[in-house]
Amino acid sequence: MKLNLKIWRQKNSSSPGKMVDYKVDGIDKDMSFLEMIDVLNQQLIDGGEEPVAFDHDCREGICGMCSMYINGQPHGPWEKTTTCQLHMRAFNEGDTVYIEPWRAKSFPIIKDLVVDRTAFDRIQQAGGYISVNTGNAVDANSIPIEKELADQAMDAATCIGCGACVAACKNSSAMLFVSAKVSHLALLPQGQPERKDRVLNMMNKMDEEGFGACSNTEACEAACPKGISVFNIARVNREFISSSAFVKKKDS
Amino acid sequence: MRWLTSFLTSSAGRKVLMSLTGLFLCSFLIAHMSGNLSLLLSDGGQAFNEYAKFMTTFPLIKVLSIGTYVVIILHIVQGILLALKNRNSRPDKYVSKASGKGSTWASRNMALLGIIILVFLIIHLKSFWYQVKFGHIPTVNYGGGEIKDLYTIVVTAFKNPLYVGFYLVSLAALAFHLVHGFQSAFQSLGIRHTKYTPIIKFAGYAFAILVPLGFAIQPLYILMFK
Numbered sequence: 451m452k453l454n455l456k457i458w459r460q461k462n463s464s465s466p467g468k469m470v471d472y473k474v475d476g477i478d479k480d481m482s483f484l485e486m487i488d489v490l491n492q493q494l495i496d497g498g499e500e501p502v503a504f505d506h507d508c509r510e511g512i513c514g515m516c517s518m519y520i521n522g523q524p525h526g527p528w529e530k531t532t533t534c535q536l537h538m539r540a541f542n543e544g545d546t547v548y549i550e551p552w553r554a555k556s557f558p559i560i561k562d563l564v565v566d567r568t569a570f571d572r573i574q575q576a577g578g579y580i581s582v583n584t585g586n587a588v589d590a591n592s593i594p595i596e597k598e599l600a601d602q603a604m605d606a607a608t609c610i611g612c613g614a615c616v617a618a619c620k621n622s623s624a625m626l627f628v629s630a631k632v633s634h635l636a637l638l639p640q641g642q643p644e645r646k647d648r649v650l651n652m653m654n655k656m657d658e659e660g661f662g663a664c665s666n667t668e669a670c671e672a673a674c675p676k677g678i679s680v681f682n683i684a685r686v687n688r689e690f691i692s693s694s695a696f697v698k699k700k701d702s
Numbered sequence: 703m704r705w706l707t708s709f710l711t712s713s714a715g716r717k718v719l720m721s722l723t724g725l726f727l728c729s730f731l732i733a734h735m736s737g738n739l740s741l742l743l744s745d746g747g748q749a750f751n752e753y754a755k756f757m758t759t760f761p762l763i764k765v766l767s768i769g770t771y772v773v774i775i776l777h778i779v780q781g782i783l784l785a786l787k788n789r790n791s792r793p794d795k796y797v798s799k800a801s802g803k804g805s806t807w808a809s810r811n812m813a814l815l816g817i818i819i820l821v822f823l824i825i826h827l828k829s830f831w832y833q834v835k836f837g838h839i840p841t842v843n844y845g846g847g848e849i850k851d852l853y854t855i856v857v858t859a860f861k862n863p864l865y866v867g868f869y870l871v872s873l874a875a876l877a878f879h880l881v882h883g884f885q886s887a888f889q890s891l892g893i894r895h896t897k898y899t900p901i902i903k904f905a906g907y908a909f910a911i912l913v914p915l916g917f918a919i920q921p922l923y924i925l926m927f928k
């Protein structure tokens with residue numbers, strides 16, 4: 451299969467970038483999207499050109515590194531799929547494919563398709579943890595947890611922090627990510643001691659990092675490779691409102 | 703009180719403000735629309751003029767109307783500030799057109815719809831509120847003393863097809879603003895559950911269709927039958 455690619459090329463974070471046209475041939479429909487880029491890069495290297503820089507790690511849909519905005523959609527046209535799991539059978543002979551990096555003030559471009567997503571790490575560090583004592587591992591299932599709650603917590607925990615929610619949102623809002631991380635711990639007994647501080651600190655950090663506010667368009671849910679539900683956003687709003695009003699702090 | 707200022711300046715707190723002011727404005731719309739229905743009576747405008755007199759002089763209503771001004775200004779200022787902040791969060795736009803998958807057109811264009819409503823509000827207040835307050839308008843006497851004849855002003859305005867057309871466009875913008883806004887307000891407040899969210903969404907659609915329709919009847923009726 452032949453394809454016309456339009457790919458964002460940018461030397462580094464301080465130089466301007468632009469879309470550059472490439473042609474690739476001999477693409478098999480069973481290749482993954484990243485393998486297609488590998489083919490292009492080999493072609494570029496053979497021609498003495500700089501290959502397209504892109505992030506990837508696991509290539510099995512669990513690390514969240516392979517950020518690419520393909521034809522107006524994060525991770526391309528398939529539902530609940532990362533770029534590495536997107537296959538070329540999603541495209542047809544002669545298609546034009548636009549490939550861009552995530553675009554958000556809080557995700558600065560490092561080079562070509564590679565963006566800096568450490569803003570997510572800093573949000574996570576602001577409260578996305580629980581305190582546990584070291585020592586012997588505790589017995590599994592020693593704390594009874596209602597099945598429904600455990601399911602909801604695990605659903606939230608499937609977030610891989612890829613940033614597709616931010617990339618899809620017209621406001622570059624990180625609410626789906628933050629809501630998944632907050633929900634995951636707020637629903638479980640282990641998350642209770644830090645529950646109120648967690649949501650306040652993570653939400654403050656989110657604002658500090660420059661992400662937009664949530665307009666409830668729900669484009670994030672549709673773009674999420676793990677299908678994280680916007681019900682989590684309602685939950686984080688609830689947690690944030692009640693924690694703002696009721697958290698006990700001497701100085702506030 | 704520091705918690706309150708930090709809450710109200712946070713992005714989620716500002717959305718709480720948007721949702722509470724927005725829902726208050728929804729209740730205002732119901733009241734305003736019910737009053738307007740008196741325009742449809744064939745009493746030469748007596749009921750409408752007496753209603754207008756009541757609305758501009760009864761003390762409790764005066765307090766409520768000041769409250770409404772404050773709320774709408776809060777909603778407008780906060781809405782515009784949020785829209786600017788949100789635009790700023792993506793200084794470099796995508797080259798390819800966003801698919802918009804999973805989101806409605808209305809939800810992506812709340813600020814645009816809001817600005818259409820704002821333009822409407824300014825013109826609307828200029829033609830009626832300003833006239834009653836500062837303009838020279840005719841008076842009528844139904845036996846209880848001279849009162850201002852707002853009815854005649856309204857009927858004159860609604861006989862102009864251009865004016866009515868502008869009304870209908872603005873009401874359509876309001877309908878779309880509400881189609882997204884009504885249910886979105888509950889989400890911003892954290893009120894969502896598989897049990898009752900379908901009811902909220904249904905109520906939102908009904909509200910978004912019936913209220914603008916209720917406002918559209920009078921200008922259309924006057925334009926066509928008076």
Ligand code: HEM
Binds near residue numbers: 886
């Ligand atoms: C009677 C008139 C109006 C009513 C009933 C109304 C109602 C609402 C409601 C219920 C929401 C949803 C709040 C939420 O998502 O939490 C909303 C959002 C919004 N309104 Fe209004 N509104 C009105 C007029 C306006 C005006 C004049 C503007 C002016 C610019 C405006 C701008 C906005 C914006 C920008 C949002 C979206 C905020 C966001 O989600 O980021 N609205 N409105």
Ligand code: FES
Binds near residue numbers: 506507514515535
């Ligand atoms: S490379 Fe790990 S999710 Fe795609």
